[in-house]
Amino acid sequence: MGTLQVLKTQLLCHLIICYVFLVSGFIINLLQLCTLPLWYINKQLARRINCRLGYSVSSQLVALLEWWSGTECTLYTDPESYPFYGKENAIVVLNHNFEIDFMTGWTFCERFGVLGSSKVLAKKELSFVPVIGWMWYFLEIVFCKRKWEEDRKTVVQSLHNLRDYPENFWFLLHCEGTRFTEKKHKISMEVAEKKGLPKLKYHLLPRTKGFCVTVQNLRGTVTAVYDSTLNFRNNEMPTLLGVLNGKKYHADLYVRRIPLDTIPEDESECAAWLYKLYQDKDEFQEHYRQTERFPGPITSPPRRPWALLNWLFWVCLLVYPLCMLLLQMLLSGSTFTVVCTFVFCLAVSVGIRWMIGQTEIDKGSNYGNKEMGAWQRLNFDKEYLFGFETLVFATSGILSMHNQLVTLQRERKT
Numbered sequence: 001m002g003t004l005q006v007l008k009t010q011l012l013c014h015l016i017i018c019y020v021f022l023v024s025g026f027i028i029n030l031l032q033l034c035t036l037p038l039w040y041i042n043k044q045l046a047r048r049i050n051c052r053l054g055y056s057v058s059s060q061l062v063a064l065l066e067w068w069s070g071t072e073c074t075l076y077t078d079p080e081s082y083p084f085y086g087k088e089n090a091i092v093v094l095n096h097n098f099e100i101d102f103m104t105g106w107t108f109c110e111r112f113g114v115l116g117s118s119k120v121l122a123k124k125e126l127s128f129v130p131v132i133g134w135m136w137y138f139l140e141i142v143f144c145k146r147k148w149e150e151d152r153k154t155v156v157q158s159l160h161n162l163r164d165y166p167e168n169f170w171f172l173l174h175c176e177g178t179r180f181t182e183k184k185h186k187i188s189m190e191v192a193e194k195k196g197l198p199k200l201k202y203h204l205l206p207r208t209k210g211f212c213v214t215v216q217n218l219r220g221t222v223t224a225v226y227d228s229t230l231n232f233r234n235n236e237m238p239t240l241l242g243v244l245n246g247k248k249y250h251a252d253l254y255v256r257r258i259p260l261d262t263i264p265e266d267e268s269e270c271a272a273w274l275y276k277l278y279q280d281k282d283e284f285q286e287h288y289r290q291t292e293r294f295p296g297p298i299t300s301p302p303r304r305p306w307a308l309l310n311w312l313f314w315v316c317l318l319v320y321p322l323c324m325l326l327l328q329m330l331l332s333g334s335t336f337t338v339v340c341t342f343v344f345c346l347a348v349s350v351g352i353r354w355m356i357g358q359t360e361i362d363k364g365s366n367y368g369n370k371e372m373g374a375w376q377r378l379n380f381d382k383e384y385l386f387g388f389e390t391l392v393f394a395t396s397g398i399l400s401m402h403n404q405l406v407t408l409q410r411e412r413k414t
């Protein structure tokens with residue numbers, strides 16, 4: 001292992017990287033907050049400024065992947081589709097198997113110049129993640145609770161807002177709705193069987209509502225669907241901690257450009273179209289498993305220097321004041337100050353570890369672990385309600401028995 005590679009595994013380096021990410025992120029969140037009054041004066045300008053500010057945060061994770069870990073990203077696509085990438089609005093349908101698939105997706109966005117404006121249908125929980133989740137409010141990311149009865153209205157409204165977006169954007173949809181685990185796969189294949197659909201080997205059964213509503217509401221705004229299938233070489237399951245430790249991975253992405261006007265308008269036909277798309281995606285994964293490559297020629301875009309330059313800018317701006325502050329505290333000789341500094345650093349490290357945990361599959365949600373349609377969900381809520389009622393009932397029973405005993409004892413004494 002070379003010196004540089006050893007350096008990349010050092011905790012101190014990780015702390016510095018995380019410090020730069022957090023502090024720059026909070027500064028950008030603050031600047032985004034300052035653009036609020038501008039929304040009322042010049043909305044399109046406010047949106048453009050927020051795209052640049054968002055870029056400054058997400059490109060740090062791209063720089064970490066491209067320049068720190070040196071991960072290579074290869075694109076398999078038809079050369080005739082290539083000139084459209086980054087020049088039009090598109091819906092990206094991507095498999096959801098990897099902890100760093102969001103970073104790989106962002107890397108391709110960066111290479112085609114749409115990183116700042118990239119959008120996603122994301123679970124609501126992510127909106128609470130400091131820096132990234134807060135930044136997403138200003139980037140008009142569409143959030144869902146994954147409870148369609150509650151989501152329908154907000155999702156449609158958020159999609160409507162994107163109709164006059166001033167920059168080209170890619171709207172990412174992980175139609176599987178959650179990350180792949182063996183258990184979720186087994187359950188979703190039971191659902192597939194009940195629906196009379198063929199089984200998938202590498203994907204969960206897609207949820208069709210989000211896709212259909214996106215196609216419906218972005219027709220006329222978006223010109224194509226990019227069917228994207230991602231895999232990593234050597235059966236690797238990359239992690240954010242691996243990337244932080246400087247581990248190099250090799251991502252392969254297969255993209256097919258499908259003009260939006262070839263997708264059926266009718267909801268049930270659109271759902272059937274999506275099921276068929278996932279059967280095709282499954283075949284591409286099988287091809288990859290057998291041959292270690294996707295079909296079609298490689299036309300990879302080169303990495304650009306901007307993400308690295310942005311990162312170096314923040315490092316130069318923030319590391320020097322940190323060193324001065326730490327030096328002053330250590331020289332102050334006050335045990336209290338040193339202990340406070342230590343506790344503060346520890347708290348920040350725990351916070352960062354929690355954020356990294358958001359990307360980890362084994363800390364993922366239970367969504368898809370249970371087969372739930374609207375009716376089952378109602379029963380599921382009822383289960384909770386009954387459970388709560390039972391608890392209240394039992395507690396009040398115990399309390400009243402206790403009261404009776406106390407009164408009985410008092411009566412005996414008197």
Ligand SMILES: CCCCC/C=C\C/C=C\CCCCCCCC(=O)SCCNC(=O)CCNC(=O)[C@H](O)C(C)(C)COP(=O)(O)OP(=O)(O)OC[C@H]1O[C@@H](n2cnc3c(N)ncnc32)[C@H](O)[C@@H]1OP(=O)(O)O
Pocket residue numbers: 092094102104105106108109118119120121122123126144145146147148149151170171172173174175176177178187188191204205206207208209210211226228255368369370371372373374
């Ligand atoms: C090319 C490079 C990439 C470019 C990248 C571009 C941009 C990058 C931008 C940002 C990067 C950051 C990335 C962050 C990623 C974060 C991603 C997420 O948060 S994923 C989770 C949230 N998103 C989704 O869930 C989207 C997909 N889901 C849907 O569309 C859903 O329909 C829904 C809208 C969320 C609503 O879900 P809900 O569960 O409430 O309802 P459904 O109607 O879908 O479900 C009931 C339906 O499903 C059947 N069912 C039941 N159990 C299962 C099961 N286990 N598996 C499959 N299906 C199941 C049930 O029978 C019902 O069927 P039916 O529809 O016939 O009634």
Ligand SMILES: CCCCCCCCCCCCCCCCCC(=O)OC[C@@H](O)COP(=O)(O)O
Pocket residue numbers: 017018021060061064099102123126129132174177178179352355356358359363364365366367
């Ligand atoms: C330079 C960078 C330094 C890095 C320091 C650490 C930064 C930490 C960054 C945290 C980023 C948080 C963004 C999380 C995006 C994760 C997207 C994701 O994959 O979400 C999962 C959901 O789709 C489905 O959830 P599940 O139902 O599977 O559960």
